[in-house]
Amino acid sequence: MVPVVPRIDLCGVGKHYGGGEAGVTALEDVDLRVEGSAFVVVLGPSGCGKTTLLNLVGALDIPTAGTVRLGGADLTRSSQRERREIRRHTVSFVFQSFNLFPALTARENVRFGADVAGRPRAREVTEEVLDGVGLAPRGDHFPHQLSGGEQQRVAIARALATGNPILLADEPTGELDFHTGVQILVLLEAQTAAGRTVVVVTHNREIARIADRVVELSSGRIVTDGPPPGGRVPVGDLRW
Numbered sequence: 001m002v003p004v005v006p007r008i009d010l011c012g013v014g015k016h017y018g019g020g021e022a023g024v025t026a027l028e029d030v031d032l033r034v035e036g037s038a039f040v041v042v043l044g045p046s047g048c049g050k051t052t053l054l055n056l057v058g059a060l061d062i063p064t065a066g067t068v069r070l071g072g073a074d075l076t077r078s079s080q081r082e083r084r085e086i087r088r089h090t091v092s093f094v095f096q097s098f099n100l101f102p103a104l105t106a107r108e109n110v111r112f113g114a115d116v117a118g119r120p121r122a123r124e125v126t127e128e129v130l131d132g133v134g135l136a137p138r139g140d141h142f143p144h145q146l147s148g149g150e151q152q153r154v155a156i157a158r159a160l161a162t163g164n165p166i167l168l169a170d171e172p173t174g175e176l177d178f179h180t181g182v183q184i185l186v187l188l189e190a191q192t193a194a195g196r197t198v199v200v201v202t203h204n205r206e207i208a209r210i211a212d213r214v215v216e217l218s219s220g221r222i223v224t225d226g227p228p229p230g231g232r233v234p235v236g237d238l239r240w
């Protein structure tokens, strides 16, 4: 089990890019609190602000209005260095296009996660996590020798190797076929049983059906926030 999951707290958050007539309001007046382990799906069409929201929760960016707190620490009042430290010990990321280091093997990619977070026993952690995603036999393979689903499993393993309690995933099934996408969702969802908070951003409404909580964005505003309509279904019920 991971240590206690820090609370995610967004209060009156806005994000405006650029200035003048060319400026874009990506988020407006967003209030969001996530406490404890949960599988949260942030849903919405292209351009509604999902990635912007994830970048703020992940301490990669700061809002132009409101406050973002992770575990009580106000990221908007922190220096870049403080934000980097909070990020390093709190959140890890999984992306649509895997973002593995092409010149590193699967094992080395995973080890990078453990090292960057300063984990003790990094070698053992790497092996445990590789095994946990079912890729121990492929540890010496390079990303280009792996299927898309296997590459995404390496990316998840790298995120888990950090030991961080919050896992942020941006369209993690976007480049995968249905069957492989479901395997990835099963793996992500399983992380809540280990005590993590998993936030998945997607435009795929089906994925929201397996969430504990669905946060729906439209034009930069939260329009619904709660359990999936009709209740949560097992992963086996998904179709797309």
Ligand SMILES: Nc1ncnc2c1ncn2[C@@H]1O[C@H](COP(=O)(O)OP(=O)(O)OP(=O)(O)O)[C@@H](O)[C@H]1O
Pocket (backbone or CB within 6 Å): 017, 018, 024, 025, 026, 044, 045, 046, 047, 048, 049, 050, 051, 052, 053, 203
């Ligand atoms: N760095 C930036 N500079 C200017 N505008 C930006 C920037 N990043 C995002 N935007 C704009 O902010 C809005 C929200 O973008 P964002 O990427 O958060 O949406 P999204 O819901 O993740 O979209 P998609 O599903 O297509 O990835 C869009 O209008 C986008 O063009």
